[in-house]
Amino acid sequence: MSRPSLVELENHQDFIQRHIGPTVKQQQAMAEQLGYSSLDALIDDTVPAAIRREQAMDLPGAQSEQNVIARLRQHAQKNKVFKSFIGTGYANTFTPGVIQRNVLENPGWYTAYTPYQPEISQGRLEALLTFQQMVMDLTGMGLANASMLDEGTAAAEAMTLLQRVNKKNRSQTFIIAEDCHPQTIAVVKTRAEALDIDVVIGDPAELIGSTDAFGALLQYPGTYGHLNDIGPLIDKAHEAETLVTVAADIMALLLVKSPGELGADAVVGNTQRFGVPMGFGGPHAAFFATRDAYKRSTPGRIIGVSVDRRGNQALRMAMQTREQHIRREKATSNICTAQALLAIMAAFYAMYHGPIGLQRIAQRIQRLTSLLQRALASANLTPDNDHWFDTLTYTVGDAQGEIAARAVAKGCNLRLIGSDRLGVSLDETSTAADVDMLVEIFTGKAPTSPCTSFDNEVAELDGIPNGLRRSIDYLQHPLFNDYHSETEMLRYMRRLEEKDIALNRAMIPLGSCTMKLNATTEMLAVTWPEFGALHPFAPAEQTAGYADLLAELEHMLKECTGYDAISMQPNAGSQGEYAGLLAIRRYHESRGDHQRNVCLIPSSAHGTNPASAALAGMKIVIVECDSKGNIDMADLKAKAERHTDDLSCIMVTYPSTHGVFEESIIELCDVVHKHGGQVYVDGANLNALVGLAAPGKFGADVSHLNLHKTFCIPHGGGGPGMGPIGVGAHLAPFLPTNPVRPVPGLDENNDVVSATPYGSASILPISWAYVALMGGEGLTHATKVAILNANYIAHRLKDHYPILYTGTTGNVAHECIVDIRPLKEASGISEEDIAKRLVDFGFHAPTMSFPVPGTLMVEPTESESKWELDRFCDALIAIREEIQAVQDGKLDASDNPLVNAPHTLADVVNSEWEHAYSREQAAYPVESLRAGKYWPAVNRVDNVYGDRNLHCSCPAIDSYRDGE
Structure with a gap:
């Protein structure tokens, strides 16, 4: 075995391996368990070939944590x-x-x-x-x-x-x-x-x-x-x-x-x-x-x-x-x-x-x-x-x-x-x-x-x-x-x-709400005074470090999305939606199309989509989904035709909110463009696309990017977040600015969606650090493993719970929806009972009853280890066995560990225990607890x-x- 070269020793893959949960050997074994010869084979069978990128992202290779901190110091200084x-x-x-x-x-x-x-x-x-x-x-x-x-x-x-x-x-x-x-x-x-x-x-x-x-x-x-x-x-x-x-x-x-x-x-x-x-x-x-x-x-x-x-x-x-x-x-x-x-x-x-x-x-x-x-x-x-x-x-x-x-x-x-x-x-x-x-x-x-x-x-x-x-x-x-x-x-x-x-x-x-590793190295610069102590309206000559970092981050995000311009102003995903729709509105107005105010929205969309469209002064028209959870293309074509004179845009989440790579996305973009509309792709699920496909390349005109999801800004217990938008060149002139410190290159009369030019700027170094640490190859691999982990969970659970929606090859995207409705009808146990019982196993529940009532939407992310994925699946399988015990009459229908969950320490140590099941089953349903x-x-x-x-x-x- 030859000794590795100095260059090979310095290729700094360590962080990628620390960010991604399963080891390389585990990834191979998981892919084989799913019936594929490799991880790439799974991806090829899951992500539609028509949307796949032809060229890799133009991003530097992965940097070491030490180098990234040093580069951040240079920006800060x-x-x-x-x-x-x-x-x-x-x-x-x-x-x-x-x-x-x-x-x-x-x-x-x-x-x-x-x-x-x-x-x-x-x-x-x-x-x-x-x-x-x-x-x-x-x-x-x-x-x-x-x-x-x-x-x-x-x-x-x-x-x-x-x-x-x-x-x-x-x-x-x-x-x-x-x-x-x-x-x-x-x-x-x-x-x-x-x-x-x-x-x-x-x-x-x-x-x-x-x-x-x-x-x-x-x-x-x-x-x-x-x-x-x-x-x-x-x-x-x-x-x-x-x-x-x-x-x-x-x-x-x-x-x-x-x-x-x-x-x-x-x-x-x-x-x-x-x-x-x-x-x-x-x-x-x-x-x-x-x-x-x-x-x-x-x-x-x-x-x-x-x-x-x-x-x-x-x-x-x-x-x-x-x-x-x-x-x-x-x-x-x-x-x-x-x-x-x-x-x-x-x-x-x-x-x-x-x-x-x-x-x-x-x-x-x-x-x-x-x-x-x-x-x-x-x-x-x-x-x-x-x-x-x-x-x-x-x-x-x-x-x-x-x-x-x-x-x-x-x-x-x-x-x-x-x-x-x-x-x-x-x-x-x-x-x-x-x-x-x-x-x-x-x-x-x-x-x-x-x-x-x-x-x-x-x-x-x-x-x-x-x-x-x-x-x-x-x-x-x-x-x-x-x-x-x-x-x-x-x-x-x-x-x-x-x-x-x-x-x-x-x-x-949580499905739809990626909760992956927020690495400590990514977080370090937030509290440095050079980033944290600057007034938002400080003179430009005093903020050159921020300017350089923002320019680099904009390039990173353009490469990840395929768009031509980025606005960092929106300080939440909801604000990003709003800013993107305003840009579309201004674009139509600049062309004299003041009547274009209809926004098509699939029935499966995030609830913020129609709310944002209403705030942007648009009229919402709902597009139905078919039995497989995909956008009903016949309904879309009919409504686009009906509104050909006043169609402003469509808001669509991709992969869909149902956790599926819909095959019709390019056709959808073509239909909307044919009728004079713009395509807004909700970036909520961008973590299933980065490095594999780019909305700006497969037909979309604008997306907001949840930096608090795909790009590792933490959720902070319910905020902060960031929702920058990426747009095509034709929408770039209509990005938001600021009256006190205008954004360079934009009309000073443009819209303003947040109080400061670059939103919550002090947390942007987090996403910059994440991309720098991962590099283009690492980001792409993270996307692949996010899809692998979701399919692994779906595969382990499918014999115990129905998986509601899958793509044409039977795979899910980065999340899967577990259908509880048949079980509830048979046992009386609801999705809420399962969510609360998971607390007894030490887990936060998946997303409950969204986007489909009576379901649980699970998203594991790429950062969870195979051990943690198995622990989660084991918990849901054990819960399924408890549900079966209720169905079989072995557990009382109204007094069982599920309907009484979660159990507190006070419950277990109480001198009186009046339940038909044991204290051990309540508190320690699996031995590892x-x-x-x-x-x-x-x-x-x-x-x-x-x-x-x-x-x-x-x-x-x-x-x-x-x-x-």
């Missing part, structure tokens, strides 16, 4: 981390180390999935409930959801909420105060235009009352720092039957009257400055609060308090399926994600500091701002705003450029407003030395005395009108007062983490009770202590 005084809704902050290390950097928190299965999600549900309580307290509103994508999106959602609930004023006009953040105005305007809402921007004091409008948006404090009593303005609006949303600064709300007290109908904002890095734009948890009367119309997710089957308190997502998956095109929102991980961080930040600590932080910010105002006043500089919290704006005329240049020379950034004004915003990281530096920047002279010399001249809360000052009437729940020591905080977070199942504990086999058992925190949660008795704030602390 090109970024210049200046002290930011830009404001506009983004601020420097201190992330407490205990939260950074134990939440943000902890896979127990960041690899968990959305809490659709509440029994294995009680930890993050409790943290999100605390977030809701925090938001309700600070906004003064009766209801809050579990977070939104960003402040701009939240404001757009608030606009549509006010339109839905305002039964007295059916106007189509919405007022936006001219001193709202510019990016928020842009996002709301884009949403409004597609929905035929007329937006009027101006001085709200003049517009409200004189303009017939269903709603209005006010900023509090204003973007230029103005802090006015908006109570009389809200009263005036209500007299005119205009409802009001207030976009509020959460830090300011610690010192000023809450919008709820001032009469607001909805309150939105960003919790970024509660310990979440700016990250060049995100991810951050926006908040959304409103009146309790509007709870049935509130967008997003609401965490509610329910009970389990024993009557004990249990948490769940209230009304969790009321939007996309049931209401579809009638959904009030396409927001199917939150920013759970960041909301949890913000909630823990509030708990760690408590109300007194938070107030002190806010008071210090406000006092430093007042010292700056006093020091500049001594230099004859008067701010434009008479009152302030943390922001001052000065009209400086021709001196703007000179002052801004001095700031840059000092390593800091001011906000440039027009050609003659400058804004300066302070934050919790600001110091007295910063104030002295700012005085020198503005005046051109070193201050003759330090800012502290003005200390006695600045009254408490100087700058805040007396009538707006707020005492601590918030965060009185013990949760915000019991965990100020790091020891207690650390233990509390650990207790919550242990209640949940995340990827660091077991496989999460004795080596490491997961115990759910609660029994099966009562969903109906939780919806009928909606309670979305923190219960009394005794209920938590009893649980512990």
Whole structure:
């Protein structure tokens, strides 16, 4: 045997082998078990030849983890981390180390999935409930959801909420105060235009009352720092039957009257400055609060308090399926994600500091701002705003450029407003030395005395009108007062983490929602300050590292998809759908085809598809599927022909939501194009295509790419995510931009779908690292193994459960649907019973009752080992044996391990055991569980009770202590 060469030793295949679960020998054995001579033979028989790529992706080979980290360092070092005084809704902050290390950097928190299965999600549900309580307290509103994508999106959602609930004023006009953040105005305007809402921007004091409008948006404090009593303005609006949303600064709300007290109908904002890095734009948890009367119309997710089957308190997502998956095109929102991980961080930040600590932080910010105002006043500089919290704006005329240049020379950034004004915003990281530096920047002279010399001249809360000052009437729940020591905080977070199942504990086999390895190396750069500490509107010359990384990532994604251009702006898959449809809409308009507004959507589509189409102002026409789960091509052709004059597009998921490579996809694209439409391929299942086929090459015009699936950004317990879009060259001119920092190469008047130019930019290094680590060959092999693993599971289960849909050769794609309906009819055991029983085996359940009611959709991903795949299959086979025992009368039909699942430790150790089956069968259905058992925190949660008795704030602390 010859000795390998140095080049062979340095080809860095190690990471590929670490990312992909089954070994090479196991892959061969699994393929043979499926009846194929090799993995490639399976792929050739599964993926239609007509869509296969002719050329490999133009990507470098796999890099070592050390090289990738070194390259990331090179990119990071090109970024210049200046002290930011830009404001506009983004601020420097201190992330407490205990939260950074134990939440943000902890896979127990960041690899968990959305809490659709509440029994294995009680930890993050409790943290999100605390977030809701925090938001309700600070906004003064009766209801809050579990977070939104960003402040701009939240404001757009608030606009549509006010339109839905305002039964007295059916106007189509919405007022936006001219001193709202510019990016928020842009996002709301884009949403409004597609929905035929007329937006009027101006001085709200003049517009409200004189303009017939269903709603209005006010900023509090204003973007230029103005802090006015908006109570009389809200009263005036209500007299005119205009409802009001207030976009509020959460830090300011610690010192000023809450919008709820001032009469607001909805309150939105960003919790970024509660310990979440700016990250060049995100991810951050926006908040959304409103009146309790509007709870049935509130967008997003609401965490509610329910009970389990024993009557004990249990948490769940209230009304969790009321939007996309049931209401579809009638959904009030396409927001199917939150920013759970960041909301949890913000909630823990509030708990760690408590109300007194938070107030002190806010008071210090406000006092430093007042010292700056006093020091500049001594230099004859008067701010434009008479009152302030943390922001001052000065009209400086021709001196703007000179002052801004001095700031840059000092390593800091001011906000440039027009050609003659400058804004300066302070934050919790600001110091007295910063104030002295700012005085020198503005005046051109070193201050003759330090800012502290003005200390006695600045009254408490100087700058805040007396009538707006707020005492601590918030965060009185013990949760915000019991965990100020790091020891207690650390233990509390650990207790919550242990209640949940995340990827660091077991496989999460959710179909349609890939949960694969989020490698530690991929995650490292997220918390580097060079990526995390940049303001999203920092000057381009300070963000060269991001620019290079984004350009490289765009190339990577273009190679993976076959498209000509990429937009990184959408910060969720739902936003990607929306952005893609807007690009199609603008394309048709540019050609004079304003009438093209019909969107064809298969009946099997993700629920976000029709919801997104409705938000983009399109008319939805459903295309039926045949008995095998494929799109009915005859129905498609008939409806395309019927709508040949007004067809805008089709939205299709490929491989299909049924987990099948449909043979007709190229014909489908041809039919739609023939009738003047565009083809939108939902990228939810792109992980079954990368390296094998490219939507941009087989006929699609646009796709969104779930970076939180295919490209390894973690789900974060229900967010963050990223949904960039890839488009053909003809759609590229219509990609979204930003009003504050326009995206190079695009018309500045283009649509805006997220608050920042590149969405949640700080997590983009994760996907860059994944592609760099895998290389083109590794990405292709990952796709093949994802298909192999899915077919292996289908093969092992097919003799025990029906597999609902397969392709023409009998294979599935990257996921399979297990049909429970025949078993339910024969035994009375439902798909929910099986899902909950899997918890007793230590597994998160597959996707339940989607896309077909009464089924379980399983997706193993390429990252799960053969051992874990077998453990999962063994669990489902053991459950099938229990179902058979029910059918045979060996287990009682109403008292068996399935209908009573999941079983808690309290069940098993209870002195009384009244079930017909043993404790051992309940807790240890397979012997391997004795080596490491997961115990759910609660029994099966009562969903109906939780919806009928909606309670979305923190219960009394005794209920938590009893649980512990």
